[in-house]
Amino acid sequence: MSDALDKAEAAAREAAVNTAAVQIALAAVELAKAAQQQPVQQQACEHQHKQGRSTGEWLGIACAVCVGSVGLAFASIAIAIAACCATGCFLILRSIWHSTLKGK
Template identity: 45%
Template sequence: MSDLEKAAREAVEAADNTELTRQIAAILAAQQLLNQQQAPTPAPRQEFDAKKWLVIGGVVVSVGLVASLFAVAIAIGAVCATACLLILRGLWADFQKGK
């Protein structure tokens, strides 16, 4: 084999190695880009909003007061209805006796 054939074969192998090296470099660069894109970004932490919590507290207190007033109104109505029925029962008993 002549020196010219050896040089030609080595030149072909060097060209193949150069192409393989370029492909490996391109694959590594693509993997680095994918890793950078897939890194999760932490959600921004919201600041404490006192106005929001004051509004929520005010609504809760208002609803609680309305509910308690409604419960008191029902209790007063139940007491009045019971008293009315007791009075009517007494009147009916007196009417049945002939008084």
């Protein structure tokens, strides 16, 4: 019985050694596969691309530019009207001033 037990134990050890050898061989195969795939992965683009603006964003920008330019046009017209009014008032006051000086 001891002889059979020793044989079974030796067979179990041999199987364990064979299993470890098979595991090492499979690990080596996996490592070789990874080494072949690694250069392909390195050639791939690793940085993140910035996405372009969407159509809605471009429309929003265009509307903002239009509104801004219309506002600037109205502001320019208001400044021109104010300058004309100020010049007219100045000329009228100057005329009144001269007529009062001549009347004395």
